[in-house]
Amino acid sequence: MAVYFNDQFVSNEEAKLHVADLSLQRGYAVFDFFRTVNGVPLFMDDHLDRFYASAAGLYMTINKNREELKAIVQELLQRSSLSEAGIRLMLTGGYSADSYHSMTPNLIITCNPAKTATADDFEKGYSVITYEHQRQLPHIKSINYLVAVWLQPLLKEKGADDVLYHYNNIITEFPRSNVFIVTADNILVTPARNILYGITRKHVLSLAAGYLPVEERDITLPELMNATEVFLTSTTKKIIPVLHIDNNTIGNGKPGPVTRELYRQLTTLQTNLAANEQNCH
Template sequence: MAYCYFNGSIVDESKASISIHNLGLQRGFGIFDLFRGRGGRPAFMEDHLDRFYKSQSFLDFDDNIEKEEIRVAVRKLQEANNFDESTFRLMLLADGNESEEVLKPLFYITNSNISSHNNPSTANVILHEYLREYPSIKSINYLTSNHLHRAKKKANAIDVVYHSNGIISEASRSNIFLVKDGMLLTPQNNILLGVTRKNILSFAEEILPVSVQDISVGMLFEADEVFISSTLKEVMPIVTIDGKKIGEGQIGAQTLKIQQAFVDLLQ
């Protein structure tokens, strides 16, 4: 059993429900964000709240969910569930009828135990030509990524890297970085500004030069090292793409340094 925060109250998850007529459900009109609780403490919560608020403003609902409401709800969920390692998923859906001029928010937070979660030491990704609509918003539209679930399973891939007109943007659930000739590169356009990405960039210059720029598909395959970043994957080394070996086909020295620096940041 776990407790969630549902429209203003802490309730047992089994008691929370939404209408089958909910507009967010019917039309995919909604946003979310996700952050981790580490050792019982939220990690980078303020960064996630800033991004959630930016996404929320895009929806243009009648009412806004304020940051302090979320902070208080998270504290209450920590007390109720007492999970050491967990995720907090903020969900905001449109509630009402699409014929109405003003839509109200349906807001809830789930808190899930991830104490058994482990990342693989290295991973494979696959490529797919696609550009997300409104990429700067963390929307609930994951249709393309989920549509590719069989392709990912067949390739034993941890994620899908999107590209359009030969330019890499992001993975479906992660940001992407590459190391080439002693420089760290990461895409600049058509991406969700990941919180893990932001924090990597905050210290990466201390390890090697950084360039935020357009990255071609060809540059990706010619990289010495590649890794992706996200809340759950953290710094995930990618050793093959579409089954093709990247660099030496193992975790690179610069990726290891960035992994360790990120762990140190969490201390």
């Protein structure tokens, strides 16, 4: 699989960073990730917006403009011949003489087979646990998933599919997904702050606005547990119903009608976007 590495395409074996890079020395790097549907990148402009914003948030500059990045992505897709691919854009702190201050960043773009959630995954839903933690610099998509990876043995022990973070009694997000609830009076609510603003979250909010009342605001742990429906959104998971949280069952323990309708709308949107894009070329 080809990899774009600072101004050139290299083989996967050559996609290596020297250990002096600030990503390895100090965990200082940002990334973004999107996927293709039938070979068409999904919401690429949203992801590029966020990638530029993440880099700027860490005082780093991407030395390629949007059209250049898009051309690199297209070239990688052509070389990979994958119709369902995951594109990972990565910008690291660079080779740092003192192992502490950011230097000229390294840009790495990879293209690999993407594994996305299926209709069966949707029906099965998730059992999750909650954990008190606040991600650092949450608006920035940095590589800091230290606590998330560290929690994996606990998740395995608990038989949980994922972990929902909360802090000071307010829920925020999953390590790689956003959270939504449906209240008893049929309002869709999602946290507004101290989170990474997901691209799927944005599009689900947009779809939902034509269908039911929507609020972005704080959600307490008790409000979460009393919700009639809970679901998560992410690029690879799309929408997954959350059916069990700690020892509580949400609703009747099955995917609810709002979650199901939004899943239908999102799937349709993604399929249509891919089809329209293909027709334009």
